[in-house]
Amino acid sequence: MNKFNFINTRTSIGFLLFLCLVFTFSPIVSAATDTSTVSDVFQVNDMIQYTKPCVNNGTWCSGAAACTYTFYNRDNTITFNNVAATNVGSGSASLWQYNLTHTSTGLYKVDMACTDGSSYGYETLYYEVTGTGDANNLGFFITILLISFGVVILGLSLSDPTLTIFGSFGLYFVSIYTLMNGIGGVKDATTTWAIGLILLGIAMYISIRSAYELIVD
Numbered sequence: 001m002n003k004f005n006f007i008n009t010r011t012s013i014g015f016l017l018f019l020c021l022v023f024t025f026s027p028i029v030s031a032a033t034d035t036s037t038v039s040d041v042f043q044v045n046d047m048i049q050y051t052k053p054c055v056n057n058g059t060w061c062s063g064a065a066a067c068t069y070t071f072y073n074r075d076n077t078i079t080f081n082n083v084a085a086t087n088v089g090s091g092s093a094s095l096w097q098y099n100l101t102h103t104s105t106g107l108y109k110v111d112m113a114c115t116d117g118s119s120y121g122y123e124t125l126y127y128e129v130t131g132t133g134d135a136n137n138l139g140f141f142i143t144i145l146l147i148s149f150g151v152v153i154l155g156l157s158l159s160d161p162t163l164t165i166f167g168s169f170g171l172y173f174v175s176i177y178t179l180m181n182g183i184g185g186v187k188d189a190t191t192t193w194a195i196g197l198i199l200l201g202i203a204m205y206i207s208i209r210s211a212y213e214l215i216v217d
Contacts, residue, residue, distance in 0.1 A: 171203035
């Protein structure tokens with residue numbers, strides 16, 4: 001029986017093309033995510049105590065100040081329009097808070113408007129909601145994915161099914177991580193869930209078929 005023959009040269013080329021696509025499109029995805037300055041990262045489904053300072057001419061706003069927030073969905077529709085914030089600052093600090101919850105991950109925009117006597121200030125801010133509450137995980141995702149596919153391709157080139165199985169373990173990790181936390185701060189029931197299932201299927205196929213070749217040989 002031919003040794004380790006379940007993946008032919010064309011399949012290996014397909015893996016290489018996949019890696020090329022990852023290298024090509026990952027900077028584009030990162031650039032799209034980083035077009036706005038993200039000031040905070042929150043966890044999905046958690047109560048968010050959104051708090052920002054009111055500053056007038058380099059100092060805290062006075063006790064007569066009042067601030068409002070306008071929160072937007074990811075499609076730029078308004079979720080909360082011009083809602084009054086609560087001053088939670090102690091002493092002379094002017095910190096304005098509004099509580100809300102997000103059930104979907106992604107990048108969100110909020111407008112903050114403050115009046116302090118005759119002065120008026122307006123600012124547009126951005127925050128991110130992720131599955132874990134940590135900052136964008138796209139770089140981590142791409143790194144692990146590339147390492148995993150790299151080990152798989154190395155195993156194929158050396159006709160070493162054991163090494164290929166080790167590479168598939170990384171794909172298992174990436175697929176489970178995607179199903180649980182999403183990709184790049186985005187987690188939904190269609191896109192990231194489908195990607196996670198596809199990666200899981202690839203990992204199962206590679207590991208099971210490699211183990212079969214290892215046993216029969």
